[in-house]
Amino acid sequence: MRERHHFDGQLLVTQLREWAHGLGFSQIGVAGVDLGVAETGLRDWLAEGFHGSMHYMQRHGAKRARPAELVPGTLSVITARMDYLPRATDPGWQAAEWQRLRSPQLATVSMYARGRDYHKVLRNRLQALADRLAQEVGPLGARVFTDSAPVLEVELAARSGIGWRGKHTLALQRDAGSMFFLGEIFVDLDLPATPPVSEHCGSCSACIDICPTRAIVAPYKLDARRCISYLTIEHDGPIPEALRPLLGNRIYGCDDCQLVCPWNKYAKVSTLPDFDARAPLDSATLLQLWAWDEAEFLRRAEGSAIRRIGHARWQRNLAVALGNALRAAPDAAIEQALRARLADAGELLAEHIHWALDQINT
Ligand code: SF4
């Protein structure tokens, strides 16, 4: 059996940083495996039912806060972040996004989802980093995660200095804002932890005030059942009627609490072409996307995170946004397109189409 080489922990973290940069990561950190305090917060959040129908969050229970139970043998967690703004992003990108949100006939897809599916990009690159590490130290137990339900990503990121937890509950960094993905490598190596950074939300509450659905019920506390990201991506059933008008033209995710955050003027563009926005996701009208049948949806969304929600949820979201456009101004083309889909719509979609058509009179 091959033996593990002797290694200097500090030096190894420095090397990891260099390899990570070469792979497109902007920063890495190291967290220990004791997340004791976070466990209490997680329990309270679940007890209040804020996870909605994301039952998998409950299923993993305390394991989420105990990396060594989730992956036995884990001694450290290497944390990583990767900036995702498309390379062609203009300096005034926030203004352009607000303008899109004020244009009821346009579709708004969350910025992180306009390019290649980040799960694949990050997983492959985290695995490459783990492989490089194994070359250096010899036999290594390593498991990579990104956006994975059993892992308390933001907590691990905050503990290891990748950012602080903003009042909108996302990780935030002074020189990078929050427009980045997180990933982790659980390793059976005892590495020196990197220190947390101080918090800089101060007295700001812009994210709480701007949230269209008041989903941030208190600083650092998100009621996922009200969050547009959850409703348009994770949630399977009907969108609660009271919240539909508040979705506006957001058909996949929501960026408002990040758009308004003052730290995002320092958000960085990605070094990778993977996150370049794919046409027409950065400029489409609702009607253009409504015209996609299932085959076209699957073809166009190939390799994109959007494909994960499936055509049924995609259409449900579009029907709500089209209803909101009709409420803003009568539009014969939208009305006709909605009616044309009624004949072959399933129960869920038909109900949303009827709601959308009713918006003409409100
Ligand atoms: S993503 Fe949108 S809906 Fe969710 S908390 Fe942020 S602003 Fe509110």
Ligand code: SF4
């Ligand atoms: S908008 Fe303000 S309160 Fe919210 S995360 Fe940014 S700095 Fe913190």
